[in-house]
Amino acid sequence: MDARNMLRFLVLSFGFTLVLLLTWFHFPTSFLNKETLDCNVYSGWCTSKNRFHSSNPINKPKFSTHNQKPRHESDVPHHPLDPLTIREFNEVRAILSEHPLFKSSNSYTLNSIVLDEPDKELVVKWKKGQPLLPRKVSVVALVKGVTHTLIVDLSTSEVTNHETRSPSSGYPTMTIEDMQSVLDVPLKSDEFNRTIIKRGVNLSDLSCLPLAAGWYGTPVEENRRLIKVQCYSSKGTVNFYMKPIEGLTVLVDMDKKEVVSITDNGLNIPVANGINTDYRYSVQKLNGEMNYLINPISLEQPKGPSFTVDGHIVKWANWEFHLKPDPRAGIIISQAKTYMDAGEYGFGLQAMPLDPLNDCPRNAYYMDGVFTSADGTPFVQPNMICIFESYAGDIAWRHAECPITDMKVTEVRPKVTLVVRMAAAVANYDYIIDWEFQTDGLIRSKVGLSGILMVKGTTYENMNQIPDQEYLYGTLLSENIIGVIHDHFITYYLDMDIDGSDNSFIKVNIKKQETSPGESPRKSYLKAVRKVAKTEKDAQIKLQLYDPSEFHVVNPLKKTRLGNPVGYKLVPGATAASLLDHEDSSQKRAAFTNNQIWVTPYNKSEQWAGGLLVYQSHGDDNLQVWSNRDRPIENKDIVLWYTVGFHHVPSQEDYPIMPTVSASFDLKPVNFFERNPILRMPPNFQDDLPVCKARDSA
Amino acid sequence: MDARNMLRFLVLSFGFTLVLLLTWFHFPTSFLNKETLDCNVYSGWCTSKNRFHSSNPINKPKFSTHNQKPRHESDVPHHPLDPLTIREFNEVRAILSEHPLFKSSNSYTLNSIVLDEPDKELVVKWKKGQPLLPRKVSVVALVKGVTHTLIVDLSTSEVTNHETRSPSSGYPTMTIEDMQSVLDVPLKSDEFNRTIIKRGVNLSDLSCLPLAAGWYGTPVEENRRLIKVQCYSSKGTVNFYMKPIEGLTVLVDMDKKEVVSITDNGLNIPVANGINTDYRYSVQKLNGEMNYLINPISLEQPKGPSFTVDGHIVKWANWEFHLKPDPRAGIIISQAKTYMDAGEYGFGLQAMPLDPLNDCPRNAYYMDGVFTSADGTPFVQPNMICIFESYAGDIAWRHAECPITDMKVTEVRPKVTLVVRMAAAVANYDYIIDWEFQTDGLIRSKVGLSGILMVKGTTYENMNQIPDQEYLYGTLLSENIIGVIHDHFITYYLDMDIDGSDNSFIKVNIKKQETSPGESPRKSYLKAVRKVAKTEKDAQIKLQLYDPSEFHVVNPLKKTRLGNPVGYKLVPGATAASLLDHEDSSQKRAAFTNNQIWVTPYNKSEQWAGGLLVYQSHGDDNLQVWSNRDRPIENKDIVLWYTVGFHHVPSQEDYPIMPTVSASFDLKPVNFFERNPILRMPPNFQDDLPVCKARDSA
Structure with a gap:
């Protein structure tokens, strides 16, 4: 258990996962109010313009870093826990398209395609240089309102397991298309359009959000996928969240794209003015609000960072672990093995690219995620995770001896840590x-x-x-x-x-x-x-x-x-x-x-x-x-x-x-x-x- | 309440104090075991070789910093809350030496001499440039086993208040001399010397610590100042704490310098070997233990820090406060006003000089303390407090907007803070x-x-x-x-x-x-x-x-x-x-x-x-x-x-x-x-x- 052996003991010492994140809003009002903020619904927004199409050149990460990142098209897995590659995603799609379940349907969604990790014991025994363990894939799909889970074996190109789930167990994460398409549905309703006008909101300023409907066991909820649409005015600010059209909520059937009901009990509530809610630097600067400045301060490492990233293996000081992006969990650290997730949602899908120098300091390494959209085509989530060394001026340990002991001792060690970070804008x-x-x-x-x-x-x-x-x-x-x-x-x-x-x-x-x-x-x-x-x-x-x-x-x-x-x-x-x-x-x-x-x-x-x-x-x-x-x-x-x-x-x-x-x-x-x-x-x-x-x- | 007005509102917004720090050890054994670790007893050790004598050149701070610090001999107060200066300490000593209480006694100790802060309202009203408010001094003294508290008015050179305290209210902090002199007392006892030999400890390796006696209401405790002495072997290591001579405790009368009783119930307990307990870099390096290295990492501010220190006034970003060292509290931040203390002890007295680059990062500012010893002579506690800006790579606030809103927003601000630090080695x-x-x-x-x-x-x-x-x-x-x-x-x-x-x-x-x-x-x-x-x-x-x-x-x-x-x-x-x-x-x-x-x-x-x-x-x-x-x-x-x-x-x-x-x-x-x-x-x-x-x- 000595420091030199730490790697050995920590290899496969941990697998931890952030599994569920809920944001609750407690309103003492009616059924249709947003009691659960289902943030995964926005993941589509964050990724829909960022798709990877194998016929197109790969989207370059928005921000260049000092790291040379491989082009993801040619990625191959190097470790049994490595995430699925673009090639593998395309293989899965080809295999599924021949499966009776999907062959017979012209509308289905592939809500989740991720590596089905090999058994722990096999991973522990596996050594670098050995052939990779058979690659299996876990798929969650929605076909005609019914949820299916499947295991695809890439070594045999076969579906080895297939289970059908009842609606009472819940539905999978919504797709980008689900979320985007429901936003227009309220406009089909005359009542909705009349209300928007009564509230004094121009259609050009209308911003709507899809909010998860939750579950209350009422008849209206049975056997259909529902979503609530909540709208805002974005007049004069990017911070439309501060200008809610209060009391107006539209319940939408996600599959039929129909309004189920409209609640409108806020006609007397004005839309807030939103004055000076725009938080952008460009706007604040224009308003002359930048009135104090701090001299530049930076974490500097002219000899470079002390960690290495080899594929998905990170090594630093006495640590070694496997790190990968995950569409649901966000970050998975294995051997130490870690997931993060946002329950119904998709933390990884919502991870916006990190902003170098502000989200992470200089010398950070940025890792991309490669995920799939509803039809199984892969896309790149660039700069999703950063890795950096941190030093805040803190003390790892210290002791100073008193002069009377005649031991002139002052021993102090600065505290340097390694941080793995992601930021999900839900x-x-x-x-x-x-x-x-x-x-x-x-x-x-x-x-x-x-x-x-x-x-x-x-x-x-x-x-x-x-x-x-x-x-x-x-x-x-x-x-x-x-x-x-x-x-x-x-x-x-x-x-x-x-x-x-x-x-x-x-x-x-x-x-x-x-x-x-x-x-x-x-x-x-x-x-x-x-x-x-x-x-x-x-x-x-x-x-x-x-x-x-x-x-x-x-x-x-x-x-x-x-x-x-x-x-x-x-x-x-x-x-x-x-x-x-x-x-x-x-x-x-x-x-x-x-x-x-x-x-x-x-x-x-x-x-x-x-x-x-x-x-x-x-x-x-x-x-x-x-x-x-x-x-x-x-x-x-x-x-x-x-x-x-x-x-x-x-x-x-x-x-x-x-x-x-x-x-x-x-x-x-x-x-x-x-x-x-x-x-x-x-x-x-x-x-x-x-x-x-x-x-x-x- | 807007940021621009923050200074105004925080001026005199806070006065906070760390008042009491106790370290308890719970032993299910006898009366004499160290149930309370009274750390102030070591303050003497930390300061006795560091006295200021006005006839000598001032001790230079052990470490030079980039800040030009004034020579303390010529210090004058600039603000009503500024700590007492060397000149003022010497004035107090002169006034007290003429006071009947001390004139008639040839043995007394001045356990505490600190500024008696003016009333809050006067301090709030006081403006820079105005004459300083009258300087008053609060003194705690021990004369023939009786505690006295006095107020000295420096503007009139008079003692304006004098109270005598009963022993049941407790005694003041021990002096350096108290602590040093008791360490030799056990050696007067044959029983003690015999035990040391039986335990196989050479007198040259003997290290003893004075530990506060606590209070249990037993007759032996009445009307006298007691202290426990606990001893260690320092053979082969500076970390003598890991080599206790277990079960041996000597209760000493602090004023009579007499052994009250000896407890010796650990004859069968060996002194631990202490192998590889020496934590010093020089020793670890010699043993070839330095087996991993992290590349240098540093908080860099080539344009210098963004805070200013004017006397005891610190200004940074939207903050301004008064900062001073205190012998008991350690740090006092006023207007915001802060004390820290260690109860019976003397946190400031025990503050060892901070180790630049390790206790605090580059660009830190170091502030000295000026305190007094038992006879009222001032001494300098160098580099006692540091002030620096910290940036750990963290995020003050962020928001990224989703592409579907057509608002291309990613706004992130790095989190930079100002840290005021001291380290007390008790x-x-x-x-x-x-x-x-x-x-x-x-x-x-x-x-x-x-x-x-x-x-x-x-x-x-x-x-x-x-x-x-x-x-x-x-x-x-x-x-x-x-x-x-x-x-x-x-x-x-x-x-x-x-x-x-x-x-x-x-x-x-x-x-x-x-x-x-x-x-x-x-x-x-x-x-x-x-x-x-x-x-x-x-x-x-x-x-x-x-x-x-x-x-x-x-x-x-x-x-x-x-x-x-x-x-x-x-x-x-x-x-x-x-x-x-x-x-x-x-x-x-x-x-x-x-x-x-x-x-x-x-x-x-x-x-x-x-x-x-x-x-x-x-x-x-x-x-x-x-x-x-x-x-x-x-x-x-x-x-x-x-x-x-x-x-x-x-x-x-x-x-x-x-x-x-x-x-x-x-x-x-x-x-x-x-x-x-x-x-x-x-x-x-x-x-x-x-x-x-x-x-x-x-």
């Missing part, structure tokens, strides 16, 4: 996902929220007009604009394999121990009571400040020299819990937020906390349901789930754009190493640091 | 205290723990020898070494003056609101219930995950344009609570940890959560006692107290030196600004960034 909200690797073996997972609030129109212009502020359910942010109280939950799937796949989860409870009479003048001490979770229910955990525990995942059969089992612990950061009624339909569907921590036995079909098919799901195939089976988890291949939560009571500072708010948790070695692995890091010396000049004087 | 532990200022008005206060664990010797060499691991009260870190479970608590004194001194504390409770039948398919929504704290007991708060609140300090009479009261909120980070019995003597003395949040009316005599005189205090003059008076706090000049806690269950990775572990909380504007104040910040442009070369190629 319509209004921007999620920044960081995985940060430290030289002491700690992994910090951080999620940042920025972008624009989803607001609600109101007749109110000042708080003094509001009789009972409690029932505002939010904060007056500007005239006619309420920022509504809402929550965010991000659930991480952490497939922990500490030094082997069979692990145990131990709750290390910190407890007060009363002393015996006369034992000590003290009445109590602290002790740690270790309790191994035998079954899943032992590991359904709500965090408690006054009943604190550490949460260890250990390999019970591997011990340090001193006899401590090797492990990693989950260290929660500040978080928030869901306060909703468990019987509430949204909470049923998002029941994975009922606890902060869960542990399940590894099961390939249980990768997404909200279920594989989340759209209009009923909540009968999710983490709560699986965990309630109460299967044995001691000394098994286990998956740790952790949910980060935010309560967001907006304030005027969130208007018209939100400063980034972050939350994080750590995975921290606990007796994984025999000793502190970072003693070996040298301090900074003046002569090692770069010599820099301002560009205008260089 | 014997084995190193505390890193950061105050970080963001351009969006947020202040993050962070405390990092590094350094060396206080460990316990044991006969055990492997976990398999230990029958009941619960009663180990810790973790086996190396052969014969146990890292004991302990807590750290840091209490911050936050004298909030939001846009004026009269403020209210509001608990904004986030609650589930059930819907009426038929109102909605949803069963519940979130609402915010605002409750103004009328009296102190309304503001005694324990954090609860499932009953969450925001904690606002507002000026109820100042409203934004929209009618929201202007305010700041306290945003707790991950924290830990004390689990000890309230009747436990340690908990009684540290009763300020009974809640995470408290609010008290401003009272000049209530500045330190554990009381002014903490040494051997009984717990009858602290935050719990004051708050229980339940005074009115609505629309008053109020002080907010917040405690950050850590549970530390050590792991092998903490041996032989600990990677930094941090915790933080935020003070965040909530309707303090009319809108997001950071829209004005421009993005990074390639042409603004520096041009750098590796030094060896430059």
Whole structure:
């Protein structure tokens, strides 16, 4: 467990996944209000103009970087976990087009095409230079309103598995075409057009968003795919989110492209003026608003970064892992293996290209994603992930000895980390996902929220007009604009394999121990009571400040020299819990937020906390349901789930754009190493640091 | 409340103080074990060789910086809050030497000499260029075992106030001489010398530490100042902390320099071998342990930093504050006004010089402290505080618009902050205290723990020898070494003056609101219930995950344009609570940890959560006692107290030196600004960034 061996032990030590991200808006109004912000619906917007067509030259990444990236057309996989290549996507499409299911239908959509990862044991055994393991592909398709899941074996060009799903399990992620086509549907309605005119909005200023319909178990929802369309005025600002046409919502049948119903209860609510909500630099500069400047500051590495990227293998300091983009999860880090996802959505699909020098510092490496659209044609998601070294001026460790000991000691080491980042702009909200690797073996997972609030129109212009502020359910942010109280939950799937796949989860409870009479003048001490979770229910955990525990995942059969089992612990950061009624339909569907921590036995079909098919799901195939089976988890291949939560009571500072708010948790070695692995890091010396000049004087 | 006015509103907006820091070790053994690590006792070590004598040339700071620092001999105060200068210290000493209390005594100690800050209202009204307000000085002295507090008026050269304290209120911080002189006392005892020989320790390798005795209400403690001496072997390592002479503790009368009692119950416990515990670069390098290197990485600002320091006034971006070193608090930030302290101790006294390039990045500004020793002579604490701009590659805010809207928008701003840092090496532990200022008005206060664990010797060499691991009260870190479970608590004194001194504390409770039948398919929504704290007991708060609140300090009479009261909120980070019995003597003395949040009316005599005189205090003059008076706090000049806690269950990775572990909380504007104040910040442009070369190629 020594630092030199860290790679070995971390290889296949982790597989973690951010599985589900929900943004809830809580309106005390009618059925049609946006209670769930289904952001995946916008992924199409972000990618539709960015398609890869094999007959065309590949879209060049919008921003050039210092890295030479391969042309994706000729990509071949080098590692069993490497994502599907353009060639492979095209093979899949050819195979499926000959399959009876698709051959007989002239309208179907391929909602998801991703690598079906080989069994863990095979991946662990596989060595560089060996032939690649057989490549299999997992496909989710929608044919005439019915969901199908298939496995395609590329080595035999055959469909080896095919299952048909019932509508009650939910539908797959919407396609770009679904989302784009529904936006025009409301205009077919005279009622809608009349309302738009009454509200004083020109059709040329109309901006509409498709919002996931959720699931409430009403008859209107049965056996059809629904979507809500919510509209805005974009007059005078790109920040149309701040100009909602309040109370107007159109429920649309996605397949028939028909209006199901229109709710229009905001005729008395003016569209907000949106003055000075345009946040762009060009506009702010024009308005002369740039009134303070900070001298340029930059992370400089004239000898270049210290990490290497070979295909999808990243190496840095004492770390090595496999990194790939994923259409649903966003980032997957394997061997350490990581997914991120946005539930019904498609985090990777929504990942806008990162903005060099602003989203990531100089010397960052940018990785593209290659995904497919609804008909199976691949496209490139450029500059989707960045990798960089970070140094904030912080201290990795230090000690200064006091002069009286005659030991003239001052030893301090700067803290440098490796960050893997993506930013998903899910319509209004921007999620920044960081995985940060430290030289002491700690992994910090951080999620940042920025972008624009989803607001609600109101007749109110000042708080003094509001009789009972409690029932505002939010904060007056500007005239006619309420920022509504809402929550965010991000659930991480952490497939922990500490030094082997069979692990145990131990709750290390910190407890007060009363002393015996006369034992000590003290009445109590602290002790740690270790309790191994035998079954899943032992590991359904709500965090408690006054009943604190550490949460260890250990390999019970591997011990340090001193006899401590090797492990990693989950260290929660500040978080928030869901306060909703468990019987509430949204909470049923998002029941994975009922606890902060869960542990399940590894099961390939249980990768997404909200279920594989989340759209209009009923909540009968999710983490709560699986965990309630109460299967044995001691000394098994286990998956740790952790949910980060935010309560967001907006304030005027969130208007018209939100400063980034972050939350994080750590995975921290606990007796994984025999000793502190970072003693070996040298301090900074003046002569090692770069010599820099301002560009205008260089 | 707009960004341009931020300075005005933040001037005298805050006064916050880190008041009390306790490190507890919980041993289920005898009275004499170190239950409280009283780190101030080492402050002498850190400063005794660093005295300023006005007849000698001033000690030059150990490290030169790019800043030209004034010679402290000629310092004069420029601002009513500026710390006492060397000249003023010498004036105080002259005045006191003529006072009957000291004239008649040939042995007294001046335990604390600090500026007695003028009344807030006078400081607020004072403008640059006006004559300084009368300079008054607060003195704590110990004369023949009795504590005296005095106020000296430098404008009249008179002692204007003199109070005598009873021993039951506790004693002042020990002096350097107290601490140094007690270390030899054990050697007067034959029993002690015999034990040292029996343990196989050479006198030349003996290293002893003075540890505060605490208070348990036993007869032996009455009316005398006690201290415990704990000894180590430093054979073969500078990390003697890892080689305790376990079970040997000597209780010493500090004034009589006599052994009161010796406890020796560890004869069967070997002194650990300490192999490879020496963490110094020079030693690790010699051992060939430096086996991976990261290319140089540096925060570069070729146009220099963007902040200015004028005397003690720091200006950066939209911030301005007064910054001074303090012997007890460490850092005081005023107008924003901040103290930090270590209870019985003296955080400023223990602040070792910061190590440029490692403790703080390039372009940092270093500030010295000028304090006094026990006889009132001033000395310089060089490079005690650093100020620097930080950029970790993070994102202040971002939004990317989707292509379907035909708004080609990608706006991202890098996050640059200003950090004020000190590092106090309190014997084995190193505390890193950061105050970080963001351009969006947020202040993050962070405390990092590094350094060396206080460990316990044991006969055990492997976990398999230990029958009941619960009663180990810790973790086996190396052969014969146990890292004991302990807590750290840091209490911050936050004298909030939001846009004026009269403020209210509001608990904004986030609650589930059930819907009426038929109102909605949803069963519940979130609402915010605002409750103004009328009296102190309304503001005694324990954090609860499932009953969450925001904690606002507002000026109820100042409203934004929209009618929201202007305010700041306290945003707790991950924290830990004390689990000890309230009747436990340690908990009684540290009763300020009974809640995470408290609010008290401003009272000049209530500045330190554990009381002014903490040494051997009984717990009858602290935050719990004051708050229980339940005074009115609505629309008053109020002080907010917040405690950050850590549970530390050590792991092998903490041996032989600990990677930094941090915790933080935020003070965040909530309707303090009319809108997001950071829209004005421009993005990074390639042409603004520096041009750098590796030094060896430059």
